[in-house]
Amino acid sequence: MTDRAALEIAVQDAAGARLALRAGADRVELCQALSATGGLTPSGATVDAVCAVAEHPAGIAVLVRPRPGGFVYDPDEVAVVAADIADAVRRGVGAVVVGALTADGTVDRRALDAWRSAAGDADVVFHRAIDTVPEPSALIDDLVVCGVRRVLTSGGAARSVDGAATLARMVAAADGRLQIMAGGGVRPDDIAALLDAGVDAVHLSARRPSGDPSSTGPGGGEPGWDVTDPAIVALAAAALERYRSVR
Numbered sequence: 723m724t725d726r727a728a729l730e731i732a733v734q735d736a737a738g739a740r741l742a743l744r745a746g747a748d749r750v751e752l753c754q755a756l757s758a759t760g761g762l763t764p765s766g767a768t769v770d771a772v773c774a775v776a777e778h779p780a781g782i783a784v785l786v787r788p789r790p791g792g793f794v795y796d797p798d799e800v801a802v803v804a805a806d807i808a809d810a811v812r813r814g815v816g817a818v819v820v821g822a823l824t825a826d827g828t829v830d831r832r833a834l835d836a837w838r839s840a841a842g843d844a845d846v847v848f849h850r851a852i853d854t855v856p857e858p859s860a861l862i863d864d865l866v867v868c869g870v871r872r873v874l875t876s877g878g879a880a881r882s883v884d885g886a887a888t889l890a891r892m893v894a895a896a897d898g899r900l901q902i903m904a905g906g907g908v909r910p911d912d913i914a915a916l917l918d919a920g921v922d923a924v925h926l927s928a929r930r931p932s933g934d935p936s937s938t939g940p941g942g943g944e945p946g947w948d949v950t951d952p953a954i955v956a957l958a959a960a961a962l963e964r965y966r967s968v969r
Contacts, residue, residue: 726966727917727921727922727923727924727962727965728748728749728903728922728923728924729746729747729748729749729923729924729955729958729959729962730747730748730749730750730751730783730903730905730923730924730925730926731747731749731750731751731925731926731927731928731950731955731958732750732751732753732756732761732905732925732926732927732928733750733751733752733753733772733950734752734753734754734755734756734764734948734950735768735771735772736768736771736772736774736775737949737950738750738949738950739752739772739775739776739782739950740775741950741951741952741955742928742950742952742955743775743776743777744952745952745953745955745956745959746955746956746958746959746960747955747959748781748923749781749782749783750772750776750781750782750783751782751783751784751785751819751874751925752764752768752769752772752782752783752784752785752815753784753785753787753819754768755790756927756929756948757929757948758790758943759790760787760790760850761785761787762785762787762788762789762790763784763785763786763787763788763803763806764784764785766809766810766813769782769784769809769810769813769815770813773813773814773815779814779815779816780814780815780816781816782814782815782816782817783815783816783817783818783819783845783847784810784815784817784818784819785818785819785820785849786803786806786807786810786818786819786820786837787803787819787820787821787849788802788803788806792823792854793821793822793823793851793854794822794823794824794825794830795822795830795833800822800832800833800836800837801836803820803833803837804836804837804839804840805840807820807837807840807841807844808840808841808842810844811840811841811842811843811844815844816844816845817844817845817846817847817871818837818841818844818845818846818847819847819848819849819874820833820834820837820846820847820848820849821848821849821850821851821852822834822837822851823851823854823855827854827855827856828861828864829861829864829865829868831864831867831868834846834848834865834868834869834870835868838868838869838870845871845872846868846869846870846871847870847871847872847873847874847903848865848870848872848873848874849874850874850875850876850905850906852873852874852875853875853876853877853878853879853885853906855878856878857878857888857891858873858875858877858878858888858892859888859891859892859894859895860895862892862895862896862899862900863895865900866896866899866900870900871900871901872900872901872902872903872922872923873892873896873900873901873902873903874903874905874925875889875892875902875903875904875905875906876904876905876906876907877889877892877904877919879906879907880906880907881906881907881908881912882904882905882906882907882908882912882916883907883908883909883912883915883916885904885906886915886916886918886919887919889902889904889916889919889920889921890919890920893919893920893921893922894920901922901923902920902921902922902923903921903922903923903924903925904916904919904921904923904924904925905924905925905926908924908925908926908958909926910954910957910958910960910961911961913958913961913962913965914961914964914965917962917965924958924962926954926958927948927950928950928951928952928954928955928958929948929949929950929951929954930948930949930951930954931946931947931948931949932946932947932948932949933946934946934947
């Protein structure tokens with residue numbers, strides 16, 4: 723583990739980013755449709771709004787995922803992701819979060835090479851597509867070759883704390899060449915165990931229901947939406963500080 727593991731919060735709008743950063747997050751990952759799909763590419767205007775509320779926009783990561791579902795992409799989808807990456811980087815973000823696999827569960831180096839090129843100087847983060855393979859640590863060498871800076875992973879488990887042994891193997895396989903960030907069902911009480919596994923960062927969504935009862939009518943989906951809860955962020959930040967203070 724690095725001397726100071728980072729706390730990253732997944733957010734969906736500028737209000738969430740503002741709350742997360744004020745409550746102790748080191749950085750945010752911006753996406754949309756998080757609860758319904760696991761996250762999709764946010765609009766350019768949303769990226770601009772989040773950059774405007776962040777003291778250091780270069781600390782913002784943007785998820786670039788063109789659709790729900792699996793992570794095998796055709797050439798048209800690869801081109802769309804590359805264009806969205808270039809657009810997000812032009813708007814000032816410091817990292818883009820992507821993931822692509824071949825049909826047999828290996829890293830799609832063709833896609834990653836195109837996306838690394840589109841990202842320019844921005845960091846490339848490989849997301850939880852890696853958790854769909856039997857042994858995530860086996861992909862680390864290819865990700866390093868493709869220029870990936872960090873990996874978001876639950877260690878293949880529904881909750882990261884249950885994947886701690888796999889996370890430790892991934893940390894060992896990375897050997898400092900890229901960062902391993904634990905994410906997936908993380909609760910503040912899990913953070914010490916995740917840091918014990920050696921990860922470089924912890925990622926959580928820190929969400930709660932908005933509580934808005936307004937009707938969406940027959941075509942608007944379920945009522946309400948998720949919002950960032952600064953109290954959860956603060957608990958996670960405090961857990962990180964406690965860990966640092968006793969190590």
